[in-house]
Amino acid sequence: MQQVTLGPFDWPVADEDVRVALEQAYADGSWGRYHGPHCEALAARLCDQFSRKRAMLCSSGTIGVELALRGLGVGEGDEVVLAGYDFSGNFRAIEAVGARPVLVDVDSETWCLDIRRLEGLDSSAVKAVVVSHLHGGLVDMPKLMNMASRRGWRIVEDACQQPGASIEGQPVGSWGDVSVLSFGGSKLLTSGRGGAVLTDDMQVNQRMKIYANRGNQAFPLSELQAAALLPQLKKLEERNQARERRVGEILQITSQLASWLRPVASRAETRPAYYKLAWSFMPAETQPELRDQLLAKLQTAGAPLDAGFRGFVGRSTRRCRKHGTLSNSKRLSQSTLVLHHPVLLAHKKAALQVAEVLVETLRHQVS
């Protein structure tokens, strides 16, 4: 069986500008201070790049979603809509504020919350919706914001996977009442850990600040982390373009397997950013063990592919309400393969080799 010989695909990549920024933070002493110029500069840059009035830096995307819900005043007795397939920390964030998740199915083509499924929802107790842009798919934010304003819901837009993406020319991360970014170690913008919460709503921002202040900021981002992020923000667009080109080339190769692999689809007037690139391995939608068998072979061959999220279909109805069927969420939780982004910045030959190994391994399994 063919092997990936042109890896491994490390992240973060060596970046001279990050080294210089960290050395400057050492030289000016800000590396050891509570406050300094880097956090302030980063918050300002984020506001600028994501078209927002306020950016609150914090310790992770997960805590960012919780802060966003607290800022919106969501709490005990409230319900919060969440996709049946999403990052597990978002379910926990809703529970952490004392609210109850209401699970709604995803669109099988975009991996994201299917807005059409919100139509018949009994939403008397729903105060907010948490939506994530996942695996190269994008939420239909124009439709969601329109529906939310009619129904009185507030929107938390989880942009942790897709900084730099856009919908109708407007940045992802600028659509929700509150939007969240992650700077975790695997993310497109990384400082090992970290996150940010963006909003135009001063009241929400004030509530988040009060909650996070325990005499000192409880979920902070450090000066050193901010220093490492600033040069990466400048390169985000250029890197996203490179990743997008590679995705096009990879999808061309895997399109030979269209009867087995369904890639994530982007709608017109959207431009995704690729933290993960997803396919559904269709035979596994009904026979989940097939995905695990395929992944074991791919990983042995050195291909950096993984399973997607487990999703929430199996969660007890004591912990959440389930609206309608969650059949797409179930299928995708069983069948999703994701390619991790460092491959997309690697040499073209290396990325294409990964795609070829995927094709060959899959052919071998299904033949």
Ligand SMILES: Cc1ncc(COP(=O)(O)O)c(C=O)c1O
């Ligand atoms: C969609 C989504 N939301 C939130 C997070 C959480 O980010 P963090 O790791 O910074 O807590 C992740 C992390 O993978 C994610 O994929």
